[in-house]
Amino acid sequence: MSHTLSADLEFWFVQHADRMQRELFEFLRIPSVSARTEHAADVRRAAEFLQRSLETIGCDVEIVETPGHPVVLAEWRRAGPHAPTYLVYGHYDVQPAEPLDLWETPPFEPAVRGGRLYARGSVDDKGQLYLHIKAIEAILAVRGGLPVNIVLVAEGEEEVGSENLADFVRSNADRLACDGVVVSDSSMFAPGIPSILSSLRGLAYFQIDVEGPTVDLHSGSYGGAVVNPATALARILASLHDDARRVAIPGFYDSVRPWPETVLREMRALPFDDGTFLGETGAPALGGEDGFTTLERIWTRPTCEVNGLLSGYTGEGAKTVLPSRAMAKVSCRLVPAQYPEEIGRLMRAHVESVAPPEVRVTVTELHGGKPWRAELGGPLFDAGCKALEAAFGRAPVIVGEGGSIPVVEVFESILNAPVLLMGFGLPGENAHAPNEWISVENYERGMRAVACLWTTLG
Ligand code: BES
Numbered sequence: 050m051s052h053t054l055s056a057d058l059e060f061w062f063v064q065h066a067d068r069m070q071r072e073l074f075e076f077l078r079i080p081s082v083s084a085r086t087e088h089a090a091d092v093r094r095a096a097e098f099l100q101r102s103l104e105t106i107g108c109d110v111e112i113v114e115t116p117g118h119p120v121v122l123a124e125w126r127r128a129g130p131h132a133p134t135y136l137v138y139g140h141y142d143v144q145p146a147e148p149l150d151l152w153e154t155p156p157f158e159p160a161v162r163g164g165r166l167y168a169r170g171s172v173d174d175k176g177q178l179y180l181h182i183k184a185i186e187a188i189l190a191v192r193g194g195l196p197v198n199i200v201l202v203a204e205g206e207e208e209v210g211s212e213n214l215a216d217f218v219r220s221n222a223d224r225l226a227c228d229g230v231v232v233s234d235s236s237m238f239a240p241g242i243p244s245i246l247s248s249l250r251g252l253a254y255f256q257i258d259v260e261g262p263t264v265d266l267h268s269g270s271y272g273g274a275v276v277n278p279a280t281a282l283a284r285i286l287a288s289l290h291d292d293a294r295r296v297a298i299p300g301f302y303d304s305v306r307p308w309p310e311t312v313l314r315e316m317r318a319l320p321f322d323d324g325t326f327l328g329e330t331g332a333p334a335l336g337g338e339d340g341f342t343t344l345e346r347i348w349t350r351p352t353c354e355v356n357g358l359l360s361g362y363t364g365e366g367a368k369t370v371l372p373s374r375a376m377a378k379v380s381c382r383l384v385p386a387q388y389p390e391e392i393g394r395l396m397r398a399h400v401e402s403v404a405p406p407e408v409r410v411t412v413t414e415l416h417g418g419k420p421w422r423a424e425l426g427g428p429l430f431d432a433g434c435k436a437l438e439a440a441f442g443r444a445p446v447i448v449g450e451g452g453s454i455p456v457v458e459v460f461e462s463i464l465n466a467p468v469l470l471m472g473f474g475l476p477g478e479n480a481h482a483p484n485e486w487i488s489v490e491n492y493e494r495g496m497r498a499v500a501c502l503w504t505t506l507g
Pocket residue numbers: 173174207208209210211234235236252416417418450451452453454455
């Protein structure tokens with residue numbers, strides 16, 4: 050074990066632990082739900098909270114307006130023009146907390162139970178963003194300065210598709226110029242096993258609307274003579290997969306590139322157990338595309354999922370109607386080199402080709418993001434490995450990821466800088482669900498890992 054966190058920083062972290070937790074609680078109490086207009090003022094309050102936190106530790110901070118929620122842009126550049134510059138990205142917006150009655154303690158009243166800090170945003174991503182700020186604070190407090198320049202970008206629209214962030218990055222590309230980007234908005238493979246991501250899936254999100262008669266009809270008087278929009282939609286949705294559970298949209302797999310053998314080998318060496326994973330889901334059995342393991346299905350294969358369905362009578366008892374309309378939310382997770390625009394074109398063409406002519410079918414593209422694959426080498430990656438080893442007492446594993454962080458590909462392509470994804474969540478953390486939590490131990494170790502990263506890179 051060659052790497053450990055230096056004693057001065059460790060001492061500071063222990064001394065300031067209580068205060069830092071109080072501050073994090075204050076941040077988590079702000080219901081910064083980006084999807085809800087009634088929370089717009091709260092989203093802004095969270096941005097202002099970050100501004101104060103970052104100014105207090107010695108950064109120059111600007112709240113940059115966008116057509117949506119603001120971006121917090123903080124800079125610490127006193128390492129000078131010859132030192133490297135790194136960009137830290139995180140998001141301060143959170144998912145809606147509903148259904149509220151399933152939370153054991155209220156979503157915006159942070160509570161610690163059994164080594165877990167429960168709150169909406171604790172792990173996704175306010176907690177993970179905040180630990181970066183505290184790591185910077187520690188080094189500035191103890192050493193008087195950082196050996197690297199830091200630009201921190203905190204977004205308020207990640208959970209609603211980062212609609213304005215690509216423009217922000219493009220129009221501020223000079224100011225965001227850097228030697229690498231660090232993101233903590235993901236999870237570790239298992240407790241005690243620090244992890245670096247080798248990939249993220251992309252996303253293409255659609256709404257499919259099927260319209261038939263102008264109003265719900267009596268299913269006795271009209272049924273059999275008017276095509277039912279719910280049935281038409283069900284048939285469209287059923288046509289999205291074949292019997293081997295492959296996506297049946299023609300051309301869907303055409304641009305999928307083979308996965309690097311080295312990454313596949315690392316994946317197969319991971320201690321993954323289908324039974325444990327099944328237990329986490331509570332489903333009766335696992336299932337997916339024929340010919341692939343569970344990790345391969347989640348990390349390396351594209352998918353098409355129905356996210357929601359709406360049609361007809363769903364209340365108590367029976368009501369004999371032929372619904373006037375039906376709607377589905379459908380999203381595809383993408384792998385390199387599938388792009389959302391192309392998948393959108395294929396989806397539209399497929400739905401048009403199977404839709405019956407007696408109903409009106411429209412496909413609307415909601416949001417999307419490109420997939421991403423890491424380089425897994427270079428000074429930032431090497432320093433990340435060392436820092437994680439110092440904080441967790443063992444070297445990190447390389448893992449894939451089924452989720453999406455669209456801005457990662459945007460940073461890499463516009464700033465032409467490598468991205469390091471080291472997250473501190475855990476399986477079962479309930480991100481986007483009731484009772485979201487972050488492991489207090491991971492939060493503490495994560496903070497130390499980030500401090501170690503910056504001192505190592507200096
Ligand atoms: N932090 C997640 C992405 C993520 C999920 C990373 C799971 C690691 C594990 C992010 O906040 C998120 O939820 N992304 C959305 C995409 C976005 C376009 C709404 C997702 O993956 O659904």
